[in-house]
Amino acid sequence: MAVYKKIEIVGTSKVSFAEAVKVAVAEAGKSLRHMSWFEVVEQRGSIKDGKVDDFQVTVRVGFKVE
Amino acid sequence: MAVYKKIEIVGTSKVSFAEAVKVAVAEAGKSLRHMSWFEVVEQRGSIKDGKVDDFQVTVRVGFKVE
Amino acid sequence: MAVYKKIEIVGTSKVSFAEAVKVAVAEAGKSLRHMSWFEVVEQRGSIKDGKVDDFQVTVRVGFKVE
């Protein structure tokens, strides 16, 4: 039967939460193959000079173990 | 006094979480009248070829019972 | 040692969750200085005529106490 692992990764973006997820997944893809899904675990961000500076999304990425 | 029901529905979008919510609400609107609010319950998505393939948002939609 | 306070604020936007967060932070910035980060606590929204009317995001904003 299939087995999957999950790792936790935090992406950041100046634009949106969706963009931050894409950044996280793209980075994870540099060292992982067979990524299959992600789950949003936490959404936060930093503030600078009274404005949102970036969006930070923690995702769990699931990938198939060969 | 007013009574509401809630149903749970999952919308998907290639673009963003907000878009996925709109898709879910629009679909729910085909069979429900008097929808009043939504609550985001879960955010996840699928990955294909090392990139985010779609965003999936589970929302609870509340609507008034006549 | 540094001390921070957190307040809870709800921003709304017709466009997206990210936009609603920016609205909340900008409003908080009118009365607070030294804001440092935000945490998303809840995401919901209103529906009107069968369509998403606005996105509502509750954020906790952390700021340094001088």
Add this chain to the structure above:
Amino acid sequence: MAVYKKIEIVGTSKVSFAEAVKVAVAEAGKSLRHMSWFEVVEQRGSIKDGKVDDFQVTVRVGFKVE
């Protein structure tokens, strides 16, 4: 073996949380038979002119499937 379904319904009352539960269950009873139990999921309410205007209770109602 027995099978049950659960639906989620929100009752409101000017008086109390218990009353709001009764309203929710009575409404559910118009279209469901064999209701067996309820679980309180959320308690909130609206405020008007500086006073509690109503109590809102979300309950999950379980009923037997024949």
Add this chain to the structure above:
Amino acid sequence: MAVYKKIEIVGTSKVSFAEAVKVAVAEAGKSLRHMSWFEVVEQRGSIKDGKVDDFQVTVRVGFKVE
């Protein structure tokens, strides 16, 4: 220093959640002394003939250990 224990007890009432809590605390008082506080853990109830039959409240009761 003071030490407390907590036990978990379920009270039921035909009338309200508050009443069910009183029933649970009164029962606990038959075998415990020095009860100090309670915490509501869960609220549910049974339904009979399409109406709320009773309210059930699970409380954790804290009492001082002599």
Add this chain to the structure above:
Amino acid sequence: MAVYKKIEIVGTSKVSFAEAVKVAVAEAGKSLRHMSWFEVVEQRGSIKDGKVDDFQVTVRVGFKVE
């Protein structure tokens, strides 16, 4: 777009949870205008001489920022 703040307040009552919520909201209303909704966060209480002494309800009160 509209912005809301939330504060957390604890009301107490000898009678019921609903009463405790009313006490909390009435108190909050002394210093806040435009209160719009409340959310129940926690329910507990104190015990004295083996009987419930009071009901304590923590509510988050949301109010519009002008």
Add this chain to the structure above:
Amino acid sequence: MAVYKKIEIVGTSKVSFAEAVKVAVAEAGKSLRHMSWFEVVEQRGSIKDGKVDDFQVTVRVGFKVE
């Protein structure tokens, strides 16, 4: 884009949690097509004469909306 709905259903079994899930899904399948996945929400059961009488599993079943 694809849209899914979720319903909540409770299966029971004298044998195991896995069996109770199968019962719930089989029952749901009588009225739903295109069921795609389930999520376990709660596991409990009844006791009779000092022994486990049955296993009860609440699952959320997701199915595609055509």
Add this chain to the structure above:
Amino acid sequence: MAVYKKIEIVGTSKVSFAEAVKVAVAEAGKSLRHMSWFEVVEQRGSIKDGKVDDFQVTVRVGFKVE
């Protein structure tokens, strides 16, 4: 009105989670009468020599107070 108590007990089994629940309930039955239901609180287990050694299930057992 009826009053119930809950205790928390951990059963272990070499075979399955269901078996571990049965072990826990059977043990509880040695000192308790009128047990009525159980709720699964936690599932874990130990590993030995790279294989699952046992399944451990924490259940809350509810029993009627006479």
Add this chain to the structure above:
Amino acid sequence: MAVYKKIEIVGTSKVSFAEAVKVAVAEAGKSLRHMSWFEVVEQRGSIKDGKVDDFQVTVRVGFKVE
């Protein structure tokens, strides 16, 4: 197979959370044998004259049933 019970106990200390745990476990040890592990459930404390007066830790203590 082994069976364990868990009880919930609150220790207090003027010094630290770790100290409060030790106080709780030591107290539990007066009436229990074969205690095996503890789990921190809640951390709070009282304040007096603007300073922390004590640290209160609720722990669940697991012990083997013979």
Add this chain to the structure above:
Amino acid sequence: MAVYKKIEIVGTSKVSFAEAVKVAVAEAGKSLRHMSWFEVVEQRGSIKDGKVDDFQVTVRVGFKVE
């Protein structure tokens, strides 16, 4: 003092949740030594042709760092 790491892994089985845990642990054992315990984090599964197709269990596996 001893230090442990935890990884998250998803096992699948056609038969039961217990079997899916065994599959996950066995797979983890191919690359890890000194595995000591597992914690069940999530239970779900897929449905095909109106029947449960497989059981999926996410476990956190703890192992000693040498």
Add this chain to the structure above:
Amino acid sequence: MAVYKKIEIVGTSKVSFAEAVKVAVAEAGKSLRHMSWFEVVEQRGSIKDGKVDDFQVTVRVGFKVE
């Protein structure tokens, strides 16, 4: 009846979590009177050069409203 408010504050310390709580409470005491209790909400910290740099504790502080 008595009414309390809660605010959320983050204390930091180079030494321990207990110390960080004291820092938070002491700071809160500069602007609040009648503080009565605190609840630990979150524990985290920063790392610098491979070592724990500080402990950060978020506490909710409850104080009586006169």
Add this chain to the structure above:
Amino acid sequence: MAVYKKIEIVGTSKVSFAEAVKVAVAEAGKSLRHMSWFEVVEQRGSIKDGKVDDFQVTVRVGFKVE
């Protein structure tokens, strides 16, 4: 934009929770560079001969991916 990973690690100490966190972070630092923060996930410990034997803290450690 910056990307972070999080791993989960359990430190143990005979002395305190803070010490256990330091142990965990120090161990993680042997194989990771650019560690930036930690989050406390769970606090438990073992008991031996009726006394706390050690404190165990599970932390998530975040580190920058280069």
